[in-house]
Amino acid sequence: MLGGLASAVAGLGYTSRVLGQELNSELATVAAATLYLQGHRAEVRVADSLAEDSFADESIDLAVSQPPFNLSWERQEQRVRQRQSAEGWYRFGLPRKSDATWLFASRMLEKLRVPEAGGGRAIVFTALGALTADSSDSVRKAILAEDLLEAVVALPAGLSPSTNIQLYALIFANCKAASRRGKVQVINLRPYFETSRNRHTTQRELQGDAFDVLRNSLASVRDGMASRTLPTEYFLRRRVTVMLGGRRNDAALDNTRMTWDVEIPESQDSDEFLRERYGVPVGLTWELTEHVRARLETDSVFDPSRHRLKRWLREQAWDSTRLSALLARRPHVVEPGDPRSAEPLLMLPTNPDAASLGTDRGDGRGRVLALELAPGPVSPDFLVSWLNTGLGRESRRRAHVFASSGTVIAAVRTDNRSLLKLTDELIVPIPPPAVQQELAAAEARLTAVAGLADRARQELWEAPSRGKQVVSRFDALFDETLGTWASDLPYPVASAVWTLETRNTIDARHKQMFLVWEAYAAFTGTVVLSALAQDPVLREVEVPQLRDALANAAVSMERATLGTWNVITQRLTARFRDMLSSDDLDERARLLQIFGGPSHDSLARLLSPTVVRLLNDANAKRNEWAGHTGAAPERELRGHLDYLTARLEELRDEVGPAWRELLCVRAGDGRRRQGQIHQKVELAMGPSTPFRQSEIRVGELMDWGDLYLATDGCAQPLRLQHLLVMRESPDNARYACYFYNRMQGEMVRIVSYHLTDRSDVTEELEDVAAAVHDLLDTLPAE
Known part of the structure; x- marks a missing residue:
């Protein structure tokens, strides 16, 4: 540590003298x-640094220390107190x-060094306990x-040898x-790490980007993607005891009286x-304690789920509360x-399973909380519907x-205080009563439709000859065409879907349908390969x-087919799903950052195994139907189209609104303003x-003209590899999109999935060739 620090100081043109003190003589x-x-x-x-000073006459410009975690100083107590009383140490x-x-x-x-002589800085590396424990308050x-x-700089877990403790x-x-x-400036470097090349250890290393982020953050007090500057008083906290159902000193100690701390x-x-x-909420009271505590807690400062939810609530102009209330x-x-309980309860799984109103615990998977709701500003039916939405599940996860x-293993305990803490952290919106009623009714109707569809599916297979009559009951539900879905998709896929909608003949639609599937597979494959490239160590493991x-x-x-893209998508989405479902919060945060901040x-949704299954099914059907000898009759082609259209609609339902959040953008000019890059x-x-x-806010400047996936305010947009090329269209449209083919x-x-003229181009494309050779681990021909 001292050597690296001294080298850094020397690199800035300073001459340094390093003084060190260590209790262990070998070290x-x-x-x-x-x-x-x-x-x-x-x-x-x-020397013992707690009781001795081997350089008593020296003043230091820059001091660095990484004390042993949770080291007791009981053996040094007498000498420590003596130094404090006699020489003014530990003031x-x-x-x-x-x-x-x-x-x-x-x-x-x-x-x-004293401020009058220029002052100095000290850096101390420590674990979370030292920042929040009452013992050092x-x-x-x-x-x-x-x-x-x-x-305060939050570092990834796993940087310290032999332990996964976060520093x-x-x-x-x-x-x-x-x-x-x-x-006080708070800087979040937790997502900026690379996994260790040693697969038998959890040790990690800071990315090179991390030092750029740290340097840029410390250069300004303005808030950035990875930094916030807060008044010192922010870290001075008072504890409030919140009470529901009675005062703290009430004699009745039944389970209707609840208290928790905030x-x-x-x-x-x-x-x-x-x-x-x-x-x-009705019946909520609180008492403020006089004692002020100093807690250097930083996780709540960088809480994207809460910020995303609060922004959505502002857009709806709705109030909010906490489930505890x-x-x-x-x-x-x-x-x-x-x-079974006598009354219906809110059954809330601690995993992502659906919440429900009922008298039993449901399917028996995982831990389930039973919650009795009081009459109040939120109706139970609306609450259950909300908890099962994407934002509701995100609020539950948060x-x-x-x-x-x-x-070692972070988990919610089952004591009363911990369970109340869980409900108190869960944000719940409060729309006007009429809106709640309308949304709950709409949810009930949609659930009923799903039930009707299940019964219709059973009827279809009980009487296959009545298939058309069974399906015709749902014709009104299919007014939303695939062309409407195209408006929510990234252009490389949307253009292929739109082309499908414009084809007038069965044969043309049949051919274009497979191009739509190939476009989605190629785009998804390009996305996951681009994400893999963001972590060189993970790439080193996964590419072979x-x-x-x-x-x-x-x-x-060498020749990318639908099958090629499917294999890439299947393998890498499985790897990324494992990371997304990990108990390691830093790994999850890192993955979300790699993908552009969704x-x-x-x-x-984008990494769902259902997406992989549908892509594989489309490839299997293409291989099966392409082997047909001779011209297929129109009736057979219609059957193929109906089948693949149904699968495409299933893909649309599985992906949902995900692409509306994670945008595909082409980078233009950017500039730094008030500590953030506006591009x-x-x-x-x-x-x-x-x-x-x-114009969006990003933490890293995007290369002009390149394609990225990004959300507004993301720290790290995902640059799409040049397996996907956007260029001027030969038919004078604004852009044509080409995917690498062979x-x-x-x-x-390179081939286009939406152009009729010049649907493929063969030429020398160094950037595309480099991307392919990088994946193949070969060198371009001389």
Whole structure:
């Protein structure tokens, strides 16, 4: 650590002298030898840093420490207290003896050069407990009171050898610039990591991008994609005890009286904060404690799910509350075989399964909470419908994260306080009563339609001769054509779908239908390959296995077919689904960032195994029907079309609104404004050209003219590899879209799935060839 720091300082043109102190003599010897071999002027001494100072006459410009996690200082207590009383050490106070982290931090601060002589900075690497534990609260408050904390940097879990503990870097300064006084910057580097090349360890490394993000964030106090600057008072919290169903000291201790704790910023009015949190539920009261705590908690600062939900609520002009405020009794866990309740309860699984109103626990999978709702501002039918929407599931997932505890395995405990914490973290919208009634009724009708469809399917197979009559009952439901769906799709796919809608003959529609499936498969394959390229270590592991999978399926990238794209999609979506469903929060956040910042629900839809199944089915049908000898009669072609149209509609239903959130854009000019990059883009969405112009906020500047997947406000847009080419159309349309098809010597053949004239091009395309050779791990021909 010291060697890297000294090298960085030297790289800036400074001459440094490194002073080190280490209790372990072997480690001290290794550190001294390493620094010597690196050419640094250094001195490392063996001493106990909590009780000894081998460089008492020295003042430090930059101090770095990574104390052992949860190190007790009980054995040094006498010497520590003696140093404190006799020499003024530890002027910020002493934490409890169970953790010495803040003793090391105090010593770093006390060794810095005084502000009058230019001041200094200290960096301390620590675990979460030191930032929030009550045992060190008084020390944190004293340091915040002197405005010495400059930044808190959240790092990915797994950086520290032999442990998966998440680290934080605390940056202290006794010489803050005027613009930083009274403020603390919070920087989130948790998604910026690469997996270790060693498959037998969970250790990770920071990406090179992480250092750019850190450098850019520290260069400005303005908020950015990965940084927020907050008043120091934000970290001073008061605990509020919220009560529902009675006062805290009521004698009755039945399960209708519920209490839970909420922390609010000390500088914020408690009534205003709680009214915003809970709206106007009936019977909710609260008591504010006098004690002020200092908690350096950062997860809530970077909470994309909450920000996305709050933005949606503002768009609807709806109030919101928390599920806890709607309860009549304490929640409890129900198990398989538990007796039915007398009254219908809200059955809320802690996994993504559907919530329901009923008297039993449902199918018995996973843990289920039984919740009795009190009469209030949210109707039970609306609540259940909301909890099963994409945003509702995201709110449930977020609540589970913030209510979980445990450093090795994070989980929600089953005690009363933990279950109430879970319900208190779950955000619930409060539309006007008439809107709730309308939405609940619409949901009930849609559920009834689904039931009718199931019964019709049974009737169809009981009496196949009546197929047309059975299906005709649902004709009105098919007014939404595939052409309407095209407006929600990325242009490379939408243009193929629109072309299908414009074909007038059965034969032309039949041919175009397979091109639509190939367009979707090629686009999805390009997306997942582009995502894989964002993590070089993961790519190093996956690409050889992907090559084997292609070979086993007797397909290859030398000639990309629908089968080729399906193998790529099947393998990589499975890998990404595993990452998305991981218990590792950093891995999930990293994956969402890699894909351009979509919600969890949208990415899960795009990576769905149902999508893979439908693509494989289309490929199987093409292989089967292409083997037909002679010209197929029109009746047979109609049957093929009906089948594939139904599968395409199933694909539409599975993907849902995901592509409306994760936009395909063509990058234009960009500029940095108020700490963020604002970039002009063409929205390559829908079948029409010219594309609509827009501007989005991104954390990284996109290359002009390239295609990306991005959401507004994303930290890292996903650059699509040049297996997909957008260019001027030969028939004078604004753009034509071509997909890579095959290598022909030094030439590349690319094909369009929506053009009738010049539907394929063969020419020398270095960027496309490079993308293909990169995947094949071969060199282009000389």
